[in-house]
Amino acid sequence: MTISIFNPSSIAARPGPRYRAIADELRDAIRTGAAPAGTRLPPLRDLAYELGVTVGTVSRAYALAASRGEVAGEVGRGTYVLGIGSAVQTGTGVGSAAFLTMPDATEAAMKAALAPPAGQTEIIGEAMAAILAELPKRAGPSPFNTYLVPGGEERHRQAAAGWLSFDGFAAQPGNILLCSGTQQAILTSILAATEPGDTILTEELTYHAMVQQAGQMGRRVAPVDIDNEGMVPEALERALGEQKPAAIFIVPTLQNPTGAIMSEARRRRIAELAVAHEIAIIEDDIYGMLAEKRPLPIAHFAPDHTWYATSLAKSVGCGLRVGFLMPPPRMLERARGILNGFGQTVPPLMAELAVRLMETGEAATICTRIRDEMAARHAMTADALGPARLTYDPAALYSWMELPESWRAHGLVEAARARGVAIAAGEDFMVGRTDRASRHVRLAIGQPQTREELARGLAVISGLLSESHIGIVEPA
Secondary structure (H helix, E strand, O other): OOOOOOOHHHHEEEEHHHHHHHHHHHHHHHHHHHOOOEOOOOHHHHHHHHHHHHHHHHHHHHHHHHHHHOOEEOOEEEEEEEOOOHHHHHOOOHHHHHHOOOOOOEEEOOOOOOOOOHHHHHHHHHHHHHHHHHHHHOOOOHHHHOOOOOOHHHHHHHHHHHOOOOOOOOHHHHHHHOOOOHHHHHHHHHHOOOOOOOOOOOOEEOOHHHHHHHHHHOOOEEEEOOEEEEOOHHHHHHHHHHHHOEEEEEEEEEOOOOOEOOOOOOOHHHHHHHHHHHOOEEEEEOOOHOOOOOOOHHHHHHHEEEEEEEEOOOOOOOOHHHHHEEHHHHHHHHHHHHHHHHHHOHHHHHHHHHHHHHEEEEOHHHHHHHHHHHHHHHHHHHHHHOOEEEEEOOOOOOEEEEEEEEEEEHHHHHHHHHHHHEEEEHHHHOOOOOOOOOOEEOOOOOOOOOOOHHHHHHHHHHHHHOOOOOOOOOOO
């Protein structure tokens, strides 16, 4: 590790915020060869001490360098230089979340938006055992000796339609494509609905993997203001006129990371704007099944413009890797062709398992248990941290927490990390604004395997929030 590539005098002479000066110093060192690819960077605390700045300042500098695709973090290895132009090759640098991969948490992991344990192992294990027992009696090829047709067979799509349909919303089997999770459904939508160089509008805080996918495919992502319902229609209308986008990406139900649920009136308005401007909507409804009063998706109001994506990951189990895409009907075969071209069809055995769980009602049972468990965990979180700081829906897999003035997000993330707790900073979800400071963190309270683990993690966070002398306000 070397600190010599960071010259305190040079950094002090640079204009603008100190964290940006540090990141720019690192960029220059990379370009001149002083910090070649593979160079391991100093730990945050060591560099902060040498430069006379806060740990949060260095954390933001490293995050900015990661957003540029110049550095990456690896569990057990630290932070190291990738080199100029590495972002597209490595997939890093689209958001600071790629950089902030945490080591194994010793107290609690609360960074990934995972569903809590709710009997999945027992229920899904029994379903799998039943399928395997039936295989020798079945006619036709074994799922171990065949590929699934692109988009799934008729019976797969029939089961999916039953799972996705609810009061007021009827999913049609002929317009459903099975995918390897929601991420593949979103990527397919991006490739089918946009072209390289196009702009995709999204919430100013959003799912970072979509931003990463769009960047890797040569699309630009631009932010739209949000409020307590999600995307603001007036801001969207302005952006439509200014940006001339090809698509809108939106998470209207249990928005990630804020947990907001958009009203029906607003969904209608966003649908109207998309239709009027003749642009596509990519609707990520992965959390929709968890909502106690499930809202009608935007796809219901603009079916000819909406790419509706969801999966079983959050409502049943992320290990199933079975997702569903409903494209605009006229785009169905284009989407199927993209799925086929990628060669990432759902493994037949996973498709069989998903069908059984949906048809028997066991998927719905797990979903209900997850919803109940999350309500209990949110109550625990509010008791531990104080409800005034938290924004959440009882069914969401995470809670959005505002920090006191004495803390910035990356400072708290680093402090929690030092005490064995993994959480995500607000900057991890920012679109096009990775140099902005955040005073929010997302607590993925569904990830801990037990309530006891969650309680330990919450105790650490509560303790840090009370230690105001540790919290740091960074200099401009």
